[in-house]
Amino acid sequence: TxxxxxxxxxxxxxxxxxxxxxxxxxxxxxxxxxxxxxxxxVDRSLKEVEPGVYSTKVRLPVDGRFDVALMLDTPELVHCFSMSAERNPSMHQVGSWGIEFVGEREAGVVGEKSALRFRIVDPVSEEIKQGVEDATVSWYRAPAFERRSAAATEVEPGIYEVQMEFAKAGAHYAFVQVPSLEINQENSRFRSIRVAAERVAAAKGK
Structure with missing residues (x-):
């Protein structure tokens, strides 16, 4: 203001x-x-564009499905909903690679290893990249604690895996980086992981 x-x-x-x-x-x-x-x-506040209708604009870095949280102080309101962003054809060219995570999102447990699998895919041709040797995964507890990284291994043709471990419970974020394909934290999608202190708590949270 x-x-x-x-x-x-x-x-x-x-x-x-x-x-x-x-x-x-x-x-x-x-x-x-x-x-x-x-x-x-960056002003992303809602503005009344017509009586009773409020709007704002945001720039989404990648396509996919997003969870959106709306919070208002007056009147007091908290509401969550989902939205989808379609791929922008003008932003992608053949040979421009992206990350596609494999498997369902699972909760992690402190002190236990958790596997993260992903593919490297051309979003236009849908070609799956094989034989990549410099893929790594970095992960940390929000907002930026206990940052770790590990090299990914190709466990099946075109499917890469890394074993992650977590020191503390909380929300974690994992990013894939592939320098040879110019994939980094700024231009690739991430995977959020809810980490529980023990296995019982993780099971209840599913």
Whole structure:
């Protein structure tokens, strides 16, 4: 809003949110994995485009199915729904590879190994890439704790696998990187993993 500001403090690597008239910040955001130097704000707030109809625009990095959470302070409202994004043909060319995860999404358990499988697919020709030797998977607990990585192994023709382990319970995110095919964390889809402290808790959460 016009009466608020985000202030970046490189000394403690934190961004602070201030409202006009307040002596202390309303919230702060610690940076992990990089050094904060400035803040760039993107306004994704809902706007009333016609009586009773609200809209906003977002840019989705990849096609697929997304879970969307809507939260309002006034009136108090929390609502979740799903949406799908279709592939944009103009953004893909033959030989531009993407990641396709194999198998159902499963919960992980602290201290136990969890297999993540994926394919490397050309989204236009649907060709499956075989023989890739530099595929790795990086994963971490949100927002950016216990970051780990491991090399993926081709366990079947065109299917790659990595064994992940988790140190603590919580929401984790896994990304595939293949430098030889220019696939990195910025342009590939990710897999979210719910990790429980023990096997009983994981089973109940399914």
């Amino acid at each position: 016009d009466t608020s500001a985000f202030i970046v403090n490189p000394a403690d690597n934190t961004t602070y949110f201030y409202m006009e008239g307040m002596n202390a910040p309303m919230s702060n955001y610690k940076s992990f994995g990089h050094v904060a130097r400035a803040a760039k704000l």
